[in-house]
Amino acid sequence: MQITIQNITPNFFTPASSEVWSKNFELLPNSKYLIKAVSGSGKSSFFNFLYGLNNRYSGSIIFEKTTIASFSENDWTSLRREKISIVFQGLRLFPELTALENIQLKNTLTNHKSETEILAMLAQLDVDQLAHKKAETLSYGQQQRVAIVRALCQPFKILLLDEPFSHIDQTQITNAVNLVSQEVEQNKATLIIASLGDTYNINYTKILLL
Numbered sequence: 001m002q003i004t005i006q007n008i009t010p011n012f013f014t015p016a017s018s019e020v021w022s023k024n025f026e027l028l029p030n031s032k033y034l035i036k037a038v039s040g041s042g043k044s045s046f047f048n049f050l051y052g053l054n055n056r057y058s059g060s061i062i063f064e065k066t067t068i069a070s071f072s073e074n075d076w077t078s079l080r081r082e083k084i085s086i087v088f089q090g091l092r093l094f095p096e097l098t099a100l101e102n103i104q105l106k107n108t109l110t111n112h113k114s115e116t117e118i119l120a121m122l123a124q125l126d127v128d129q130l131a132h133k134k135a136e137t138l139s140y141g142q143q144q145r146v147a148i149v150r151a152l153c154q155p156f157k158i159l160l161l162d163e164p165f166s167h168i169d170q171t172q173i174t175n176a177v178n179l180v181s182q183e184v185e186q187n188k189a190t191l192i193i194a195s196l197g198d199t200y201n202i203n204y205t206k207i208l209l210l
């Protein structure tokens with residue numbers, strides 16, 4: 001899904017000059033982007049704008065030909081079920097549910113993956129043995145890997161990952177990047193990763209400094 005950004009600026013803080021704020025640019029389907037940000041420069045705010053959780057900005061964000069400011073809550077619900085997926089910086093797993101229950105809660109909305117496929121993805125990130133453990137008992141790096149798998153358990157045209165690998169070791173980052181890349185290509189999606197510095201060895205269409 002093509003995303004057109006037209007001159008957006010947050011209303012609740014004054015951002016420093018960057019390649020995102022107050023600029024016009026497009027994010028293309030089948031492409032990978034890195035938002036390389038300084039802490040506090042607004043990358044989580046930018047993701048919240050794209051995910052429809054915050055509309056306190058001037059300018060326009062356009063999905064294909066429609067400005068997202070015109071979407072109703074119902075529009076957002078169906079977009080978040082079938083078109084746009086996210087790993088939040090804070091993950092937002094349900095602590096009392098197991099890793100697998102967290103994933104299935106999302107997956108059952110569209111029955112996107114079978115349980116066998118979900119367990120295979122968890123195995124690819126070396127957390128399959130934790131499938132039946134409560135999320136709150138997992139380390140942050142293990143929770144990150146569960147949240148990544150959860151985000152892949154729906155159809156999507158846009159995948160937003162906010163510092164998704166910050167607590168994961170290099171071997172597992174490589175495995176996670178491979179899994180994410182494979183799913184992004186299958187979905188012909190736009191991948192947008194935010195990071196404070198690491199580039200994760202991904203061949204980006206463009207790196208934007210924020």
Ligand SMILES: Nc1ncnc2c1ncn2[C@@H]1O[C@H](COP(=O)(O)OP(=O)(O)OP(=O)(O)O)[C@@H](O)[C@H]1O
Nearest residue numbers: 012013037038039040041042043044045046089196
């Ligand atoms: N609800 C809010 N009300 C007022 N100011 C806010 C709000 N949310 C964020 N801010 C401010 O907006 C700026 C950007 O915050 P944001 O969380 O988007 O940054 P970030 O780049 O993701 O930071 P980090 O990398 O440290 O997580 C900060 O100055 C923050 O204090």
